[in-house]
Amino acid sequence: MNRPGDLAHHTLSVLVENKAGVLARVADLFARRGYNIVSLAVAPTDDVAFSRITIVVDVESAPLEQIVKQLFKLINIVEIQELSAFDAVERELMIATIEAPTETRTQIVELVNIFEGKILAVGPAAITVSLDGAPSKIDDFETLLRDYGIRDLQRTGRIALPKMDRSVPVLRAVGDS
Amino acid sequence: MTGATAPDSATTSETTTSDRVNGGEALIRSLEMEDVEIVFGYPGGAILPVYDPILDAGLRHVLVRHEQGAGHMAEGYAHATGKPGVCMVTSGPAATNVVTPLADAMLDSVPMVCITGQVALPAIGTDAFQECDTTGITRSVTKHNFLVTRAEDIPRTIREAFHIATTGRPGPVLVDIPKNIVDANNPDAYFEWEWPEDLDLPGYNPNLTPADVDINAAVDLIMAAERPVLYVGGGVLKARGAQALLELAEMTDIPVVTTLMARGAFPDKHELCLGMPGMHGNYTAVTAIQRSDLLIAMGSRFDDRVTGKVGAFAPDAKVVHFDIDPAEHGKVRKPDVSVVGDCRISMELLNEELRQRGLPAANPDRSPWRQQVSGWQEKFPLTYEQSQDGELLKPQYVIERLRDLSPSDTIVCSGVGQHQMFASQYWEFNHPYTWINSGGLGTMGFSIPAAIGAKAGMPDRMVWAIDGDGCFQMTAQELVTAAVEKIPVKIALLNNSYLGMVRQWQSLFYEERLSEVHLGYDVPNYVMWAESMGCVAFRVEDVDEVDAVIAKANEINDRPVVIEFRCHADENVYPMVPAGGSNDDVIVDPSQTPLLEAERAAAAIAAAEGETA
Numbered sequence A: 001m002n003r004p005g006d007l008a009h010h011t012l013s014v015l016v017e018n019k020a021g022v023l024a025r026v027a028d029l030f031a032r033r034g035y036n037i038v039s040l041a042v043a044p045t046d047d048v049a050f051s052r053i054t055i056v057v058d059v060e061s062a063p064l065e066q067i068v069k070q071l072f073k074l075i076n077i078v079e080i081q082e083l084s085a086f087d088a089v090e091r092e093l094m095i096a097t098i099e100a101p102t103e104t105r106t107q108i109v110e111l112v113n114i115f116e117g118k119i120l121a122v123g124p125a126a127i128t129v130s131l132d133g134a135p136s137k138i139d140d141f142e143t144l145l146r147d148y149g150i151r152d153l154q155r156t157g158r159i160a161l162p163k164m165d166r167s168v169p170v171l172r173a174v175g176d177s
Numbered sequence B: 001m002t003g004a005t006a007p008d009s010a011t012t013s014e015t016t017t018s019d020r021v022n023g024g025e026a027l028i029r030s031l032e033m034e035d036v037e038i039v040f041g042y043p044g045g046a047i048l049p050v051y052d053p054i055l056d057a058g059l060r061h062v063l064v065r066h067e068q069g070a071g072h073m074a075e076g077y078a079h080a081t082g083k084p085g086v087c088m089v090t091s092g093p094a095a096t097n098v099v100t101p102l103a104d105a106m107l108d109s110v111p112m113v114c115i116t117g118q119v120a121l122p123a124i125g126t127d128a129f130q131e132c133d134t135t136g137i138t139r140s141v142t143k144h145n146f147l148v149t150r151a152e153d154i155p156r157t158i159r160e161a162f163h164i165a166t167t168g169r170p171g172p173v174l175v176d177i178p179k180n181i182v183d184a185n186n187p188d189a190y191f192e193w194e195w196p197e198d199l200d201l202p203g204y205n206p207n208l209t210p211a212d213v214d215i216n217a218a219v220d221l222i223m224a225a226e227r228p229v230l231y232v233g234g235g236v237l238k239a240r241g242a243q244a245l246l247e248l249a250e251m252t253d254i255p256v257v258t259t260l261m262a263r264g265a266f267p268d269k270h271e272l273c274l275g276m277p278g279m280h281g282n283y284t285a286v287t288a289i290q291r292s293d294l295l296i297a298m299g300s301r302f303d304d305r306v307t308g309k310v311g312a313f314a315p316d317a318k319v320v321h322f323d324i325d326p327a328e329h330g331k332v333r334k335p336d337v338s339v340v341g342d343c344r345i346s347m348e349l350l351n352e353e354l355r356q357r358g359l360p361a362a363n364p365d366r367s368p369w370r371q372q373v374s375g376w377q378e379k380f381p382l383t384y385e386q387s388q389d390g391e392l393l394k395p396q397y398v399i400e401r402l403r404d405l406s407p408s409d410t411i412v413c414s415g416v417g418q419h420q421m422f423a424s425q426y427w428e429f430n431h432p433y434t435w436i437n438s439g440g441l442g443t444m445g446f447s448i449p450a451a452i453g454a455k456a457g458m459p460d461r462m463v464w465a466i467d468g469d470g471c472f473q474m475t476a477q478e479l480v481t482a483a484v485e486k487i488p489v490k491i492a493l494l495n496n497s498y499l500g501m502v503r504q505w506q507s508l509f510y511e512e513r514l515s516e517v518h519l520g521y522d523v524p525n526y527v528m529w530a531e532s533m534g535c536v537a538f539r540v541e542d543v544d545e546v547d548a549v550i551a552k553a554n555e556i557n558d559r560p561v562v563i564e565f566r567c568h569a570d571e572n573v574y575p576m577v578p579a580g581g582s583n584d585d586v587i588v589d590p591s592q593t594p595l596l597e598a599e600r601a602a603a604a605i606a607a608a609e610g611e612t613a
């Protein structure tokens, strides 16, 4: 299975006008030209006129340069940044319900603690956990959980921003990990 | 108003400063603001409110007989005049009927604005009568589309639509307008008229002027090349760049090929013109590209009908690619130098830089290359065999006679098929904007409505549509439009009784197993049909009658004319590069095959000797 951390994947941070149908235009373009989307996350930015779409693309389906150029032809797309794992901060959130009979429950709780995740709900035979962090960390967590039996799992797809330029002192850097 | 007493002053100031309009009036007024002189359209429920203010508008509405016709007319108008074509239709089935012309305009970069009615906003999403998801359906066949939700947004949206359609790489833009926001009975559809000063398109900034470094790099390659070819596409016409191209070619002495979309961008009679390359291009144009060491791609996009097998296309050539659309650069062939910008501006800068470097005096000697090229022209010209006594006409001959008996600035439109290729090959295009066809989408039925649109935009020019019998049957009803609206186009119907192009492929690649391609000569009776639509109609079967009938047709200026030319059923279009094949394996006219085979054998021996030596 392809993972978001693979080299064949690339993250695009796309600033779009916050207008009806923009997401459909982006999705249509990928479908029509045969480009694969690995994950997609959309939300408004601090400016209500714009939203940011973070798309992880499969660059084996088409050269990244073509994907970016075709995307940029969409009138509502204002800016596209290509983010490599090296110059971006990336985060993703996962929630999962895991089989947790009494015999294995403590092991799962231990795993959640090691990964600094959270326990959201506990039932007689299952437990729902959440974890946010770098996509690779979530990949690892998911792999380890798999042995216990995953009932349901949902990941948000990653969001990303470029790393700040550390040579310039920026107060907001505090808290960026 | 009666009486001479001054009305109370408050009312006066109100009537003079207030300019309230409803959405329908605003739409028409916005079209007038965009200098629209003609709208091709067809009314219906959702667009009804807009058809009322049309009665008082300062623009012409042409009532078509099928919405596909409205779209192709808008395209023909745009091709011929350079101005955006406008069509207007209602919702649902009318909107789906314009999908084909939109796709056609998208692939051929035709500036066009299409206005569609939509069901009232509250009804959207309820599967209302004649509702369809027009913006969803047309998303991938438009450069952009809009669904307007407030009457007061109409002027700005129309302005943006025209701006997007006509700038950068041109294309079709659709504006979908719900009925309630143009409804004169809806108080919410009224607003204070205002024509927007500024556009709100933060994501749209086409780059017109190329970077100096890229122009310089292009000049370096041009100066170093020994066997350069200017590979000219439709982008040169869209950029109004024919004059700059002429100057560029003459200053550098570089031969020019004009693709199917660029016929007329460079005069065919010019000694540097090699004509059309590609699947049915002539031998010299195809071969010059194959042997070239530098391809100067000017507003062309390495379409598969030009390249054949991409890996074998112009194998020794470096490529300088000029195109306004960044996405075309490297899409098919990776350029050595990429010049993003408007083709006319780019060529003007290129010409300037070439002069700076001492051209034309300092131009490299291109005579060896020019001689090689003219050698091919002499050996492998376009050719066909004239029909024998009693045989039906050859389509190539008919086109030659039409060409020679019509003014040189005649606008020629064509359908899709063999007749289209013959027209492109045998007409002599010496003026830009005289050749209008459906290149990218290959839309049968294009020619009649496109010719009507072209003639409506250029009433003083002669307009000939060269059509096939298959194509004619797809859109012939628009001749009613032409007759009623007094748009006197001329149709040369090359009736070969077959879907000829498909028949040719079945003959060549399916062992002559002809499947579902026969139409027959006699049904329909084209002359009767044309006459019933208000046209003057002739039938020509004999070589001796061709000239006289064409001359007669060329004299008719008050009605559309149809000439049915009964043509040979088994004529094939040559040269031909089989689909997916290499351009090196071009098949020439059977009469030239022995010579070509001898040449190829000699070249193979020479190459082998070169290797052993």
Ligand SMILES: Cc1ncc(C[n+]2csc(CCOP(=O)(O)OP(=O)(O)O)c2C)c(N)n1
Pocket: B415, B416, B417, B418, B419, B420, B442, B443, B444, B467, B468, B469, B470, B471, B472, B494, B496, B498, B499, B500, B501, B502
């Ligand atoms: C709308 C549409 N349907 C089908 C085709 C496929 N097609 C390409 S050429 C052709 C035959 C055209 O026949 P005709 O108009 O008689 O022209 P001819 O080739 O005989 O000159 C067909 C069916 C097409 N290009 N467009």
Ligand SMILES: [Mg+2]
Pocket: B417, B468, B469, B470, B494, B495, B496, B497, B498, B499, B500
């Ligand atoms: Mg035919």
